[in-house]
Amino acid sequence: MRTMTWNQHIVKKNNKALVLQLIMEKDPISRADIAQVSGLHKATVSSLVNELLEEELIFESGPGESSGGRRPVILHFNKAAGxxxxxxxxxxxxxxxxxxxxxxxxxxxxxxxxxxxxxxxxxxxxxxxxxxxxxxxxxxxxxxxxxxxxxxxxxxxxxxxxxxxxxxxxxxxxxxxxxxxxxxxxxxxxxxxxAFGEQQFGAGQDYQNIIYISAGIGIGVGIILNKELYQGKNGFSGEMGHMIIDINGKPCSCGSRGCWEAYASENALLEMANTDSLESMIALAEDRNQTSHKLLGEIGTYLGYGINNIINTFNPDQVIIGNRLALAKQWIEEPIRTTIQNHTLAHHQKEMRIDFSKLGKYxxxxxxxxxxxxxxxxxxxxxx
Amino acid sequence: MRTMTWNQHIVKKNNKALVLQLIMEKDPISRADIAQVSGLHKATVSSLVNELLEEELIFESGPGESSGGRRPVILHFNKAAGxxxxxxxxxxxxxxxxxxxxxxxxxxxxxxxxxxxxxxxxxxxxxxxxxxxxxxxxxxxxxxxxxxxxxxxxxxxxxxxxxxxxxxxxxxxxxxxxxxxxxxxxxxxxxxxxAFGEQQFGAGQDYQNIIYISAGIGIGVGIILNKELYQGKNGFSGEMGHMIIDINGKPCSCGSRGCWEAYASENALLEMANTDSLESMIALAEDRNQTSHKLLGEIGTYLGYGINNIINTFNPDQVIIGNRLALAKQWIEEPIRTTIQNHTLAHHQKEMRIDFSKLGKYxxxxxxxxxxxxxxxxxxxxxx
DNA sequence: TTAGTTTGTCTATCGTATAAACTAAGTTTA
DNA sequence: TAAACTTAGTTTATACGATAGACAAACTAA
Known part of the structure; x- marks a missing residue:
């Protein structure tokens, strides 16, 4: 066993990572700003920035606006370094x-x-x-x-x-x-x-604890806790599609019964509707077809049951609904929210956000x- | 905003914590052993150990067994420092x-x-x-x-x-x-x-990701991920007693329906048995009372459904069953394991442990x- | 102009880990 | 039994990185 040991190299590495991260996040930023916002001494920032410049991970553009003295040199993340x-x-x-x-x-x-x-x-x-x-x-x-x-x-x-x-x-x-x-x-x-995509670039950028529901043919869940992906012991976490929500429910392809994805997935919807495309269901609903409208609503309600379980379990900042069923946002959002309101513990609902994917198929x-x-x-x- | 910044003080603090942690874990241990196992230089260890000695967080006992040279000085964690x-x-x-x-x-x-x-x-x-x-x-x-x-x-x-x-x-x-x-x-x-108690002193000492089920009058769950308690956004995580396992199920005191604890808690058992004490149920079962036996088995099965959801969600190293219902281990363990075997995804079952509390009421x-x-x-x- | 301000660099210093020499105290071997 | 070897722990010197503060550069304000 060799436990994590700490020395100056680690300090430097972490400070350098911190500086780079700040440059990435607040792209037009000067050395002085980095020093102020990070708490590092300006000399330290200067030397780390110079190393990052040599590695071409960042680059300088001309001087920026003066705030009453010498004009700062503006730094940018070199997003085209690779x-x-x-x-x-x-x-x-x-x-x-x-x-x-x-x-x-x-x-x-x-x-x-x-x-x-x-x-x-x-x-x-x-x-x-x-x-x-x-x-x-x-x-x-x-x-x-x-x-x-x-x-x-x-x-x-x-x-x-x-x-x-x-x-x-x-x-x-x-x-x-x-x-x-x-x-x-x-x-x-x-x-x-x-989940990670939405947290980095999409609907979850401002939140720490995010549960992303990939509602497609099946249902999978991505778990972001403290801004990091939780994978579980072997990397198998998030198989909540096979969470039992109906102990006497219908059989699932996994061999169990009453699994969430047997009720709330695209597959479940198409089975119920006896059709073969989500897009056509949505088109019908847009044409005020009552059956489609109702079936989509039911899917929303079933999604809501599972989300209730998620919220009571994780007390997350945000739940994001993504993948194919997010296309039906207009029809499923209301029933989802109603189901949560009627079932989820009151304290857990406060300040809790339910959002839909921003990145769509990406x-x-x-x-x-x-x-x-x-x-x-x-x-x-x-x-x- | 003031982000985490790194300097020598942090390095020292962490190394000192590391040394102390090693002494706590492997109690009879010498400076040389600490150096080897931690990767720190022996001089570093020596100076950190001396500080810990001054703070009386550790103490020295006489020399230990020689391994072919000078005998080491044995260090102990001063568990009676406070x-x-x-x-x-x-x-x-x-x-x-x-x-x-x-x-x-x-x-x-x-x-x-x-x-x-x-x-x-x-x-x-x-x-x-x-x-x-x-x-x-x-x-x-x-x-x-x-x-x-x-x-x-x-x-x-x-x-x-x-x-x-x-x-x-x-x-x-x-x-x-x-x-x-x-x-x-x-x-x-x-x-x-x-959960933390069992992880520190009880059944979960060897595992990283543990879900502890407190099955008492209600059901609560403690979530240990990477050896740390996960609390959620506000500290409300683990209210899995109110996870819906039966969408058309019986009403729960929380206002929802089909909650796990309405089926698998001590309260649920006593209601089903129409009696007022778990202990008497167990006594009856020990006297080969068929009804008690069967009811306890049912509780086990219901517990199993919820544990299925837990395992598929978290892919944990271990699930620990604690609190009052752990007293009925003899009667509920078998049905729990059978339920898991019949429902939970096969890959998730591998190397996954289900254990009962070791600390009991403590x-x-x-x-x-x-x-x-x-x-x-x-x-x-x-x-x- | 001149004084003040902000940005960034340079130099000296400090704190911590490390390397290596050294002391201490044992064991093994001839 | 003495010499050689081993292991434990300390002391001293060194390396490395952050920091403080002086300094230079480039601007604003008066």
């Missing part, structure tokens, strides 16, 4: 984005697929990533990594243990992609990635891209 | 313990109460604590604090917002006790405290006492 690839593998699509270090999408590739055996998907991914790399502008660090979001159970070693809707078991996705592209690869569950891809960038920054600041 | 008071306020009792800094109980006071208006309870607590203080051995730091576990919703400012089974609302318990005894006071939800009192000690140690190491 690029990250974020991939969202869905049941009938693969979405692939190239982002800069701030999560802006530069290039986007989207491909529909009808069958999902692993070799097929791996081939598609390989082609998409290769074409992103070919089109990518040149930069100091190039591709800093590849992130992939998968609708299934992923362990901490980047192996997809089970993705029922893709028909995958024990897929060594991380290993395969690292062999193909020789860059760090991060594999995450799609809901975990979506939540997952941007989330994994952000994981990649985070790892890169941590590694870069450390080794110098 | 004492903590842990109080568990239940619906019909107040339990009050005096512990040393390692959580050993020196004195214990137990008092049954039949009604629980706040002034009455406060008076009882005051008397009990005062007599503990009177009987307490003298020590360098004396009483380092008082911790109280309460069956209700406690905010982070130590105010009991709601304790339905005690009939309390908005009780300024922390303030009142600090005024009475002039020492730091920590108020916590009973389940949170129990979980909560020892938990709050441990909170107090933790705060004291952190404070002591910092200021020097």
């Amino acid at each position: 690029y990250a690839v974020g991939i969202d593998i869905g049941v009938n699509y693969v979405l692939c984005v190239l982002t800069d270090l701030k999560g802006n999408i530069l290039i986007e590739k989207n491909q529909l697929v009808n069958r999902t055996p692993y070799p097929t998907i791996l081939g598609i991914v390989q082609n998409m990533v290769q074409s992103l790399i070919d089109e990518m502008p040149s930069s100091r660090y190039g591709i800093v990594g590849i992130g992939v979001g998968v609708p299934g159970i992923v362990n901490k070693e980047g192996c997809v243990l089970l993705a029922p809707n893709l028909g995958w078991t024990n897929i060594q996705l991380k290993m395969d992609l690292e062999n193909l592209f020789q860059v760090p690869v991060i594999i995450e569950n799609e809901a975990n990635a979506g 939540s997952t891809a941007l989330g994994v891209s952000a994981f990649v960038v985070e790892r890169f920054i941590k590694e870069e600041v450390k080794t110098s | 004492y903590a008071v842990g109080i568990d306020i239940g619906v019909n009792y107040v339990l009050c313990v005096l512990t040393d800094l390692k959580g050993n109980i020196l004195i214990e006071k137990n008092q049954l109460v039949n009604r629980t208006p706040y002034p009455t309870i406060l008076g009882i607590v005051q008397n009990m604590v005062q007599s503990l203080i009177d009987e307490m051995p003298s020590s360098r730091y004396g009483i380092v604090g008082i911790g109280v576990g309460v069956p209700g919703i406690v905010n982070k400012e130590g105010c009991v917002l709601l304790a339905p089974n005690l009939g309390w609302t908005n009780i300024q318990l922390k303030m009142d006790l600090e005024n009475l005894f002039q020492v730091p006071v920590i108020i916590e939800n009973e389940a949170n405290a129990g 979980s909560t009192a020892l938990g709050v006492s441990a909170f107090v000690v933790e705060r004291f140690i952190k404070e002591e190491v910092k200021t020097s």
